[in-house]
Amino acid sequence: MTSKLVIESVDLPGLQVFAKCLVQCLPSRLTIGLIGTLGAGKTTLVQAISALLGVDRADVTSPTFTLLQSHRGGGQTLHHLDAYRVADEDEFLDLGVEELFDEEQAWTLIEWADRVADVMPANTLWLKILLGTDPETRTVEISTSDHELSQALGTALREMISKS
Ligand SMILES: Nc1ncnc2c1ncn2[C@@H]1O[C@H](COP(=O)(O)OP(=O)(O)O)[C@@H](O)[C@H]1O
Numbered sequence: 001m002t003s004k005l006v007i008e009s010v011d012l013p014g015l016q017v018f019a020k021c022l023v024q025c026l027p028s029r030l031t032i033g034l035i036g037t038l039g040a041g042k043t044t045l046v047q048a049i050s051a052l053l054g055v056d057r058a059d060v061t062s063p064t065f066t067l068l069q070s071h072r073g074g075g076q077t078l079h080h081l082d083a084y085r086v087a088d089e090d091e092f093l094d095l096g097v098e099e100l101f102d103e104e105q106a107w108t109l110i111e112w113a114d115r116v117a118d119v120m121p122a123n124t125l126w127l128k129i130l131l132g133t134d135p136e137t138r139t140v141e142i143s144t145s146d147h148e149l150s151q152a153l154g155t156a157l158r159e160m161i162s163k164s
């Protein structure tokens with residue numbers, strides 16, 4: 001079963017808080033599938049997570065042309081991919097993504113992951129970022145079919161919301 005959580009009115013400072021929540025409560029091996037139109041804030045979220053993992057956020061740019069950028073932070077690796085220009089699942093797999101998914105102490109974040117959903121790991125954390133009428137905020141839909149991930153996140157997010 002896939003569980004889903006929705007957070008509304010996430011502004012830029014709110015996104016930092018959300019990123020902190022993810023980094024603090026989630027396991028050291030994780031795959032995140034990012035969904036959202038151009039300008040939704042996918043790269044911005046990757047940058048916020050990177051900074052918390054100890055990667056210089058200036059090094060984290062949109063990997064549209066390189067397809068994969070890997071960064072090393074404090075004991076943790078961050079792989080950042082963009083599936084926008086990937087023709088199909090085979091081309092995506094040819095990048096060696098399965099090795100990244102299995103890597104210990106590594107988070108793999110994939111923009112436009114809905115384009116390659118069929119070959120994403122079963123325990124992917126899906127984050128869908130939606131633009132609304134207010135240009136200063138976003139809605140974030142969180143879903144995963146991994147029970148442990150959803151438990152950990154549910155607890156941490158409720159705590160985050162109760163503090164805000
Ligand atoms: N939660 C947010 N609230 C307000 N603005 C945001 C938020 N997330 C991102 N932005 C802004 O949206 C713009 C596009 O973000 P970007 O991360 O490049 O989008 P994407 O990678 O999805 O194309 C940037 O100017 C960024 O500052």
Ligand SMILES: [Mg+2]
Pocket residue numbers: 042043044062111
């Ligand atoms: Mg981007």
